[in-house]
Amino acid sequence: MARVFNWQINREMSYWYPESRPEKQFAAIFDTNKCISCQTCTLACKTTWTSGRGQEYMLWNNVETKPYGFYPLAWDMKLLDKLGPQTWSDDRYDGRTLFEAAEAGERVLGWRPEEIDYAHPNVGEDDCTGRVDGGAALDIPHANWFFYLARICNHCTYPGCLASCPRGSIYKRKEDGIVLVDQERCRGYQECVKGCPYKKIFFNPMTGTSEKCIACFPKFETGLQPQCFVNCIGKIRFAGTLSTPDKAREDNPIDYLVHVRKLALPLFPQWGLEPNVYYVPPIHVARPYLHQLFGPGVDASIEAYRNAPQDPDLAALLCLFGSTERVVPRWKRQGDVGIGMEEDGSEILRVPLREPTFVRAAFDKTHNIQRTNVP
Numbered sequence: 155m156a157r158v159f160n161w162q163i164n165r166e167m168s169y170w171y172p173e174s175r176p177e178k179q180f181a182a183i184f185d186t187n188k189c190i191s192c193q194t195c196t197l198a199c200k201t202t203w204t205s206g207r208g209q210e211y212m213l214w215n216n217v218e219t220k221p222y223g224f225y226p227l228a229w230d231m232k233l234l235d236k237l238g239p240q241t242w243s244d245d246r247y248d249g250r251t252l253f254e255a256a257e258a259g260e261r262v263l264g265w266r267p268e269e270i271d272y273a274h275p276n277v278g279e280d281d282c283t284g285r286v287d288g289g290a291a292l293d294i295p296h297a298n299w300f301f302y303l304a305r306i307c308n309h310c311t312y313p314g315c316l317a318s319c320p321r322g323s324i325y326k327r328k329e330d331g332i333v334l335v336d337q338e339r340c341r342g343y344q345e346c347v348k349g350c351p352y353k354k355i356f357f358n359p360m361t362g363t364s365e366k367c368i369a370c371f372p373k374f375e376t377g378l379q380p381q382c383f384v385n386c387i388g389k390i391r392f393a394g395t396l397s398t399p400d401k402a403r404e405d406n407p408i409d410y411l412v413h414v415r416k417l418a419l420p421l422f423p424q425w426g427l428e429p430n431v432y433y434v435p436p437i438h439v440a441r442p443y444l445h446q447l448f449g450p451g452v453d454a455s456i457e458a459y460r461n462a463p464q465d466p467d468l469a470a471l472l473c474l475f476g477s478t479e480r481v482v483p484r485w486k487r488q489g490d491v492g493i494g495m496e497e498d499g500s501e502i503l504r505v506p507l508r509e510p511t512f513v514r515a516a517f518d519k520t521h522n523i524q525r526t527n528v529p
Contacts, residue, residue, distance in 0.1 A: 162423040163247035176331035181396035189302040195382035208360030214367035222278030226271035251426025262349040301436040307367035308429030318349025389476025419448040
């Protein structure tokens, strides 16, 4: 095995192939505090990519209610249990990654779901950790909680699916780091399904090959965000490219939120795959649970997010989420306006930090009627 550097765990680790980063890396940020679990993203992906025979159970995009929702069933809990203790020293992960903990004869520590594990995609939806009565929901944080976790393929820097494939049929594109399956080489061994810890690769029994999220690369190549992004009702998603920490640019939106402000965090960084989908953690959830999901940066991230109303730069960038179907590679703030730009600096859009508010009197004297204020 080769030795590679994983900046998310701040150390070298073992991987089956030498480090080979793409020219640019596709990356995304999801703001969990804005997700309402409407599943519009799920349907947008489903109707675009997985409406064929053998794809009925495939959800390249899905939204789970944590802590009791899973698709497939218990995908994260089973792997956390197999991996055992996962400890951090500040920002350095001291435990074993999935590649370092692999059992004899295996390349990645993993498990293969059974058919029944895919039977209930909405299991645990809106299940709370306890009852919220008597207006308790108005006090944040409160003891009982749940939150929505939107998931797609993470297009990892060190993919478990790629490492597992005995045919070499899974690869990362050099131009953008998107992970794809070569359908002509794939023989349907399903080692990738076992090796992907996020369970975001699926076997098609009709074609005998594996299939997965492709980050809508035909759109991304033309400067457009993926289908699940542009259809998001809550405007929680932002797609772009991510640099390594030493090459981070403050005018790159993804770099700014991940590296500069450290607001967006990876999902299960301790697994060692260096996933490239990042999350703004929910502010109302029990911290130990969030530390397990997103690593040691949770406390600082939540503090920064809570302070966003007093932080014009951060507020401006968050306002750009979901405001255009185009990929926004550059950004800046100008007064009370956030501006998204192309690589050459040409403007794509501008969004105000605050919208004007108008409150009507409860009683309309002109028409002598009561009226109700609505957003």
